[in-house]
Amino acid sequence: MANTLQELIDRSGNTVDLLRGSKLGTYIYPAVPTEFSNWRREQKAWRHTAVL
Known part of the structure; x- marks a missing residue:
């Protein structure tokens, strides 16, 4: 088990x-x-709506 975040990152690769x-x-x-709902909804909104 990793003791620090750096150890976890190093082990994960x-x-x-x-x-x-x-x-x-x-x-x-x-x-x-919350400012945004989630990444998928943001992507869909960018594709299917317009900004004026």
């Missing part, structure tokens, strides 16, 4: 896969309203 496979889920910062 691929930081992107480590982050994508996280079991923690979305972190909601307390007392701050």
Whole structure:
């Protein structure tokens, strides 16, 4: 088991896969309203809506 974040990153070999496979889920910062729903909805909105 890794004792530090750096050890975990060094052992994983691929930081992107480590982050994508996280079991923690979305972190909601307390007392701050969410700005975006999620990445997929943002991508869909960029593709299917217009900004004036």
